Amino acid sequence: MKITLDADKCCAAGQCVLIAPEVFDQRDEDGIVVLLDDAPPAEQHEAVREAAAICPAAVIEIHA
């Protein structure tokens, strides 16, 4: 799994961090998403898929 972000679209809701805190974080100043791991291990995949699905700004893209 490979993750890319379209961070310009991020609305700083932080839901991805709640769901997959090992993979996503937020910048201190404006809450914009930060990718901690762009190729997370298998045990994170389900959470990452959930985070991508739930993101209210369609920021997270997963490549197989």
Add this chain to the structure above:
Amino acid sequence: MTAPDDDARPIAVVGASAAGLAAAEALRRFGWAGPLILIGDEPHLPYDRPPLSKQLLHGAWEPDRLLLRTKDQLEPLGLDLRLGTRATGLDAATRTLTLDGGERLDCAGVIIATGVAARTLPGADRIAGIHTLRTLDDALALRGELTGTTGSTGTTGTTGSTDVTGQVGTSGTDRRLVIVGNGVLGCEAAAVARELGHTVTLVGRTAIPMAEAVGTEIGELLAEEHRARGVELRTGEADGFETTGEGATEGEGTGGANPVRVTAVRLTDGTRLPADLVLLAIGSEPAVQWLADPALDTTDGLRCDAYCAAAPGVYAAGDVARWDHPAHDRPLRFEHRMNATEQGMAAARNLLAELAEASELSEPSQSVGAGTDHPAQERRPFAPVPYFWSDQYAIKIQAYGVTGGADRVETTVLHRDERRAVALYGRDGTATGVLAAGLPPRQVRALRAVIATPLPWEEARDRLRAATAGA
């Protein structure tokens, strides 16, 4: 497994926006391998609404930025995508949908995600210069008049781009915009219009903007920012419009090829507010008119149980759904972007669980869900921690839980000039919601825990105070 004949029936999702798309994706993710139909009456691929009153209206983003998924991203879902198609009826007992072309779809399950439509005033649609703001086409038309750029919608599926023929305003000129309604939509539009240099009057029935949603003290803080940015705030109720070519119209504009144009908004107290443009931001109506089946309760949205089910095999999600949130003592309906996604996913999961259970009953040997590749899951009550945000100028407002309908609000202004504040909302002695304005989002996320499970008011208040000490 080979699907029994019965499972050649599709699941249909009605409404191809945030909630409908989330439901369709979740149906696949949770294993639905049967036919899947996504029906939407707009001509566009699913797009996102929050930027309509922010980046798109401002001109910072073009419509293609709003697409929730590209055509390529939708491809693997194997959707039967019916855009520009309206559902006109549902027989709940047989799960039969009727479409505007007359087609009838006999479905295994139905998820209703038809959202809400902008409320308007009688006759307003026949007067040029009066707008609502719910759809991409609405936003482009308003933007066209504010900035003189219409752009093309660029989100249409197979039929190429749609031309937007909204009347083009005089580019770069200061226009007088009167916004009727001082809720969140009116406030966001006012902020953008001021940033674009227009003269803005924001009219509300209550003196304080957004008061109903966020309470009077947060509302007053926002009012201060709007005033400081040059918005004129007015209390009043729109009574009618004045237009070109005639005196006051009582809602009987001429229509036809050469429509009359708005020149002023009249308030019930007799005030006349001159206007080149009017935005009606007076709330919305759940899109339930097409649901006439008496088995369904459509009083203020489609009434659902705690599982988001409106009837066996019929679920609802998003702005249209009113359901029994297990943590609250009344049915709730949210018009929040996050809820649309979360509820779409929940409705999909619960529908599949119900279908799996039903197929197990009829065929006890089958241990897997009807038409799904996955083991059946249990239905789960939908019990989210609601989340909402709004952007006005540089201020971000974020809220968790339920802030409306509170009988108790405690607001702490942390820095008046920087419009930084937190507020706690409660009902019947329990804290139900928390809101932050102007705080770093990362810090606000920590406030979610304060109301994630219902806490007694005092306990939540102490936790909030501790969490924001020194903020």
